[in-house]
Amino acid sequence: MREEEIIEFLRNCLAKKNEGVLVDIGDDAAVVKLGGEKIVLTCDTLEEGVHFLRDYFPLYFLGWKGMAVSISDIYAMGGEPLYSLVSLGVVEESGVEEIFRGVKEFSSQFKVKVVGGNLVRSDRWWIEVFSLGRVEKPILRSGAKIGDLIVITGYPGEASAGRKVLEEGRSGYSELKERFLKPFPRKEILEIKKEFSLTSLIDVSDGVGRDLYRILKESEKGAKIFPDELPISRNLKDFAGEKAFHYFWSGGEDYELIFTVKRGVNLPSYWKELPLAIIGEITGDVGVIKSGEQILEPAGYDHFK
Amino acid sequence: MREEEIIEFLRNCLAKKNEGVLVDIGDDAAVVKLGGEKIVLTCDTLEEGVHFLRDYFPLYFLGWKGMAVSISDIYAMGGEPLYSLVSLGVVEESGVEEIFRGVKEFSSQFKVKVVGGNLVRSDRWWIEVFSLGRVEKPILRSGAKIGDLIVITGYPGEASAGRKVLEEGRSGYSELKERFLKPFPRKEILEIKKEFSLTSLIDVSDGVGRDLYRILKESEKGAKIFPDELPISRNLKDFAGEKAFHYFWSGGEDYELIFTVKRGVNLPSYWKELPLAIIGEITGDVGVIKSGEQILEPAGYDHFK
Numbered sequence: 012m013r014e015e016e017i018i019e020f021l022r023n024c025l026a027k028k029n030e031g032v033l034v035d036i037g038d039d040a041a042v043v044k045l046g047g048e049k050i051v052l053t054c055d056t057l058e059e060g061v062h063f064l065r066d067y068f069p070l071y072f073l074g075w076k077g078m079a080v081s082i083s084d085i086y087a088m089g090g091e092p093l094y095s096l097v098s099l100g101v102v103e104e105s106g107v108e109e110i111f112r113g114v115k116e117f118s119s120q121f122k123v124k125v126v127g128g129n130l131v132r133s134d135r136w137w138i139e140v141f142s143l144g145r146v147e148k149p150i151l152r153s154g155a156k157i158g159d160l161i162v163i164t165g166y167p168g169e170a171s172a173g174r175k176v177l178e179e180g181r182s183g184y185s186e187l188k189e190r191f192l193k194p195f196p197r198k199e200i201l202e203i204k205k206e207f208s209l210t211s212l213i214d215v216s217d218g219v220g221r222d223l224y225r226i227l228k229e230s231e232k233g234a235k236i237f238p239d240e241l242p243i244s245r246n247l248k249d250f251a252g253e254k255a256f257h258y259f260w261s262g263g264e265d266y267e268l269i270f271t272v273k274r275g276v277n278l279p280s281y282w283k284e285l286p287l288a289i290i291g292e293i294t295g296d297v298g299v300i301k302s303g304e305q306i307l308e309p310a311g312y313d314h315f316k
Numbered sequence: 317m318r319e320e321e322i323i324e325f326l327r328n329c330l331a332k333k334n335e336g337v338l339v340d341i342g343d344d345a346a347v348v349k350l351g352g353e354k355i356v357l358t359c360d361t362l363e364e365g366v367h368f369l370r371d372y373f374p375l376y377f378l379g380w381k382g383m384a385v386s387i388s389d390i391y392a393m394g395g396e397p398l399y400s401l402v403s404l405g406v407v408e409e410s411g412v413e414e415i416f417r418g419v420k421e422f423s424s425q426f427k428v429k430v431v432g433g434n435l436v437r438s439d440r441w442w443i444e445v446f447s448l449g450r451v452e453k454p455i456l457r458s459g460a461k462i463g464d465l466i467v468i469t470g471y472p473g474e475a476s477a478g479r480k481v482l483e484e485g486r487s488g489y490s491e492l493k494e495r496f497l498k499p500f501p502r503k504e505i506l507e508i509k510k511e512f513s514l515t516s517l518i519d520v521s522d523g524v525g526r527d528l529y530r531i532l533k534e535s536e537k538g539a540k541i542f543p544d545e546l547p548i549s550r551n552l553k554d555f556a557g558e559k560a561f562h563y564f565w566s567g568g569e570d571y572e573l574i575f576t577v578k579r580g581v582n583l584p585s586y587w588k589e590l591p592l593a594i595i596g597e598i599t600g601d602v603g604v605i606k607s608g609e610q611i612l613e614p615a616g617y618d619h620f621k
Contacts, residue, residue, distance in 0.1 A: 021416065021433070031398075032431050041431035043399055045450070048351030054359075054401045054446050056436050093336075094348055096359045098444060111326065126337055126346035128326070131361050139403060141359050141446040145350070 034149055038229075039087035039213060042149045051090035051144040055080045058100075059135040067177035070106045070136065072192040074113025077138030080216070082121055083196035083266040087214035089204050090146035092123045097140050100133030110138065121198060150204065150212040150270070155230035159210050159271040161291040162278065164197050166190075166244035167219050171262025172251055186246050194266040199285045203270075207278065212270040218263040224300065224309030226269065233296030236307065242288040261310045339454055343534075344392035344518060347454045356395035356449040360385045363405075364440040372482035375411045375441065377497040379418025382443030385521070387426055388501035388571040392519035394509050395451035397428045402445050405438030415443065426503060455509065455517040455575070460535035464515050464576040466596040467583065469502050471495075471549035472524050476567025477556055491551050499571040504590045508575075512583065517575040523568040528605065529614030531574065538601030541612065547593040566615045 033049060034042035040053035057077050059065055078095065085092040097114055101107055107130065118125050123142070173191030176184045200212070211230060215222050227234055241259060248255045271293060272278060278287060300307040338354060339347035345358035362382050364370055383400065390397040402419055406412055412435065423430050428447070478496030481489045505517070516531050532539055546564060553560045576598060577583060583592060605612040 032429060035431055041399075041401065043429075043431060045355065045398070045448075046351035046353030050350065050448075052399065052401055052431060052446075052448065054403050054432075054444070055434060056403055056405075056444070058405070058436055058438060060439070061437060093350070094346075094357065096346065096357055096446065098359050098361055100361075100363070124337060124348075126340055126348060127357060127359075129360060131363055132366060133363060134365070139359070139361070139444050141357075141401065143350075143355075143357065143448070 034088070034151065038152055039084045040090070042088065042146060049146050049149065051085050051088050051146050051149070052141075053081060053084035054139060054141040055084065056137060056139040058137040064178070065136065067180070068192070070109040071113040073136060073138050074110040075117045075193050077140045078114055078117040078123070079194045079196050079266060081140035081142040082123060083194070083214045083216070085142055085144040086196050086198060086200050087212055087268065088146055089148065089150035089200065089209070089212060090144035091201060092121065092142055092144040095123050095125045095140050095142045097125055097128035097138065099128070099130050100135060100137035101130050102133060102136050106136070121196070150209050152211055152213050152226045152229035155211040155226055155232050155271040155293045157232060157293055157295050158274045159293040160274055160276070160278070160289050161223065161234060161269065161271055161293065163215075163219065163242060163267060163269050163288050163290050164199075164285055165265065165267040166242050166247065166286070167215050167265040167267050168247050168255065168259035168262045169244055170194060170264040172247055172258045174264065176250065184246070184250055187250060191264060194264070196266050197268045197285065199282050200268055200270075203282055207272050207276050210271045210273065212268060215265045215267045215269060216263055218261040218310065219269065220260040220300070220307060220309045221263070223269055226271065227298060227300070230293070231297055233294040233299040233301070234291050235294050236291040236300060236302040237289070238302045240288055240290050242286060242290070260307070339393070339456065343457055344389045345395070347393065347451060354451050354454065356390050356393050356451050356454070357446075358386060358389035359444060359446040360389065361442060361444040363442040369483070370441065372485070373497065375414040376418040378441060378443050379415035380422045380498050381418075382445045383419055383422040383426075383428070384499045384501050384571060386445035386447040387428060388499070388519045388521070390447055390449040391501050391503060391505050392517055392573065393451055394453065394455035394505065394514070394517060395449035396506060397426065397447055397449040400428050400430045400445050400447045402430055402433035402443065404433070404435050405440060405442035406435050407438060407441050411441070426501070455514050456534070457516055457518050457531045458534035460516040460531055460537050460576040460598045462537060462598055462600045463579045464598040465579055465581070465583070465594050466528065466539060466574065466576055466598065468520075468524065468547060468572060468574050468593050468595050469504070469590055470570065470572040471547050471552065471591070472520050472570040472572050473552050473560065473564035473567045474549055475499060475569040477552055477563045479569065481555065489551070489555055492555060496569060499569070501571050502573045502590065504587050505573055508587055512577050512581050515576045515578065517573060520570040520572045520574060521568055523566040523615065524574065525565040525605070525612060525614045526568070528574055531576065532603060532605070535598070536602055538599040538604040539596050539606070540599050541596040541605060541607040542594070543607045545593055545595050547591055547595070565612070
């Protein structure tokens with residue numbers, strides 16, 4: 012089973028959309044109605060040995076990144092994060108304080124309240140963060156229309172290049188390393204969505220190719236990529252040379268956002284400090300991503316492949 | 317650091333009680349205000365090697381018990397569970413379906429909607445369930461008053477005896493085994509709390525002694541135990557003989573409830589099918605649990621001792 016098949020299985024197995032459940036499993040987060048509000052719910056895990064190795068991953072970053080990954084899913088629905096719970100797998104008590112330094116810094120910077128959690132003795136470090144937010148109108152993966160422009164924030168690929176640098180124990184490339192260790196989810200989306208009419212939205216956790224493909228699949232559309240417009244950074248090119256596109260397309264863990272907007276929108280190249288690149292447009296060629304005559308595979312990280 | 321010290325550290329580190337946060341870390345679950353409702357939030361983890369061994373723990377029960385442990389925390393605040401998210405650490409894909417059979421059976425029996433979650437490839441099985449409920453007036457650990465009666469549901473100690481039986485690979489004792497594998501959180505509390513005025517409430521996850529002590533600590537009170545009134549079952553006595561009290565007091569994982577009510581309340585011995593035992597009363601002897609002249613230690617499971 013690939014990850015998509017497992018999600019399909021879960022979708023059939025679990026709660027169906029109904030009056031209380033507005034968005035079920037299969038998007039970045041679930042949306043339920045409660046007390047007249049629409050509430051976004053999500054949880055995510057980082058586990059030693061799966062998502063990082065301890066020798067290059069100081070525990071401070073486990074706290075920060077655990078929070079970032081979870082909150083990114085709230086933004087990826089167009090939601091405003093409010094509360095989190097933090098569960099830790101604890102190898103040594105002495106590390107707990109360091110992890111919570113990261114949690115605390117993140118939560119004060121992103122104005123999220125951490126209201127609870129629990130600790131489990133474990134022989135590997137892990138963090139699981141559940142987060143809850145509020146949304147007026149969720150922006151789903153399924154809303155892309157033919158002709159919409161495909162927009163991406165920041166410089167995807169840098170995070171996975173940073174991981175490679177860390178894994179190989181190389182010196183230098185500190186900006187790439189930082190992008191892997193300490194991602195900044197894109198809270199700017201809450202302002203961008205007020206200004207422009209977004210038709211779909213997802214965060215880049217498993218690679219631009221795979222995450223764009225998720226929009227296409229849920230929207231039943233295809234995409235044409237503008238190869239000269241891809242935001243592949245100088246830093247990434249310096250490190251990866253000819254492989255820069257590979258990191259950009261298949262790397263993952265950037266926690267940037269991909270969204271679609273109606274053609275004709277006057278989108279700036281930057282929203283404040285955040286770069287916005289129009290990397291393509293939506294087509295009717297269902298499930299197919301083309302770049303010129305070339306067909307791009309939606310490669311990227313699949314937990315179950 | 318003992319678990320209590322870690323919780324104290326977290327309490328100082330994280331969100332403080334304020335207008336939005338009604339109950340923070342340190343009770344069974346957090347309570348926040350959102351859209352005119354009071355929302356109960358909790359998460360809990362079961363991990364292979366920590367909470368169970370794979371050889372005596374069919375994966376169906378991992379799904380059931382993962383849900384049960386989480387939902388029990390909602391009941392332990394007097395809340396009504398509504399939604400859950402389920403995260404799994406997956407060793408083999410083929411087990412996912414079996415786990416979700418347990419999740420699904422639990423969720424339909426307890427009317428909880430599972431609206432999402434995620435799967436992580438792992439080399440051990442684990443489940444983490446986040447749950448969200450609604451509560452009008454949370455029942456905290458901190459509300460016990462001198463003279464209140466201490467009440468406990470069901471037959472604590474059976475679950476940990478069942479664990480022992482399973483660990484030793486013994487045949488028979490199927491009821492004890494079932495109590496460990498498939499706990500039933502006490503949804504009856506939602507009716508009981510309407511009928512009687514409860515002053516404090518907790519669920520029994522780490523042992524009657526330790527969990528009662530948590531009520532005493534938060535309420536700044538003590539307790540006098542009625543040794544002849546302890547609900548130590550026939551099954552438990554048959555298995556454990558003289559050690560029956562040890563299982564009752566220190567065993568844990570029962571997901572029964574301990575609550576306090578004002579003296580003079582006419583409490584029945586059963587609520588429908590659920591046994592209710594008055595096991596003692598609250599005293600002003602802060603932090604001390606007495607049974608006759610004997611002082612009982614609040615022993616029980618501490619993740620960090």
